[in-house]
Ligand SMILES: C[C@@]1(CC(=O)O)c2cc3[nH]c(cc4nc(cc5[nH]c(cc(n2)[C@H]1CCC(=O)O)[C@@](C)(CC(=O)O)[C@@H]5CCC(=O)O)C(CC(=O)O)=C4CCC(=O)O)c(CCC(=O)O)c3CC(=O)O
């Protein structure tokens with residue numbers, strides 16, 4: 001498997017199953033895509049989500065009816081509590097080239113990772129289904145450990161711009177930016193005040209501070 005960052009604007013994501021897992025997947029996709037959830041029952045947690053619901057018994061659907069539902073979908077999530085039903089929908093997806101994520105049953109073509117995200121970065125973590133608790137654990141650790149990452153990225157952007165004017169040698173620009181990244185005092189300053197961190201970086205690592 002390889003990671004891809006997908007732009008799902010305007011795409012349709014179909015979710016089969018309206019339980020806790022269906023809710024989690026719907027919440028994951030709702031800001032990016034048009035989400036429709038098909039299920040015979042819906043957890044109350046769906047009430048706050050901006051998705052379309054379709055109440056029906058899926059096992060009774062004929063193959064051609066299911067195929068019609070899949071038409072136009074970019075990605076299908078199967079999250080019913082019936083793995084055989086999930087797999088049946090999944091094999092129709094595969095025959096038609098629709099991406100498939102399976103919450104229970106055989107492994108689909110797509111895994112939903114844990115996401116560590118800020119304004120300027122996005123990390124996706126997976127164990128390929130071996131231990132879903134581990135990506136969650138890592139997400140919580142990384143969120144704590146790198147709470148100032150957005151600030152550091154902004155600082156690096158600003159310093160890069162300054163260095164391009166001030167330092168003609170690429171290797172020295174690169175070494176300076178790396179030193180800033182490795183400076184614990186600068187990380188600590190970012191936690192309280194961006195400008196203080198910027199001044200500290202200029203003072204310590206730029207030849208001609210402002
Ligand atoms: C294959 C995959 C398919 C898919 O769903 O895409 C899948 C499958 C299954 N998960 C199960 C259980 C749990 N899943 C979680 C949590 C998450 N699961 C997620 C993804 C994935 N889960 C995909 C693989 C991802 C990978 O490995 O990297 C995350 C990352 C994203 C998300 O779904 O939102 C999200 C963390 C988000 C976050 O917090 O950051 C926890 C932890 C908890 O909630 O405390 C538990 C309980 C502990 C445990 O079992 O480990 C079960 C067993 C059910 C049972 O026992 O009956 C199955 C089915 C099976 O294994 O057969």
Ligand SMILES: NC(=O)C1=CN([C@@H]2O[C@H](COP(=O)(O)OP(=O)(O)OC[C@H]3O[C@@H](n4cnc5c(N)ncnc54)[C@H](O)[C@@H]3O)[C@@H](O)[C@H]2O)C=CC1
Nearest residue numbers: 017018019020021022039040041057058059080081103104
């Ligand atoms: N991928 C993941 O992260 C996880 C996966 N799981 C597995 O995912 C599956 C779903 O878990 P939950 O959402 O907790 O289960 P759940 O029982 O709360 O929800 C299942 C949903 O599927 C619907 N459904 C089932 N059969 C249907 C049918 N024939 N027609 C229409 N609707 C149908 C139910 O009405 C219900 O809304 C389970 O098999 C569970 O073991 C569980 C935990 C985490």
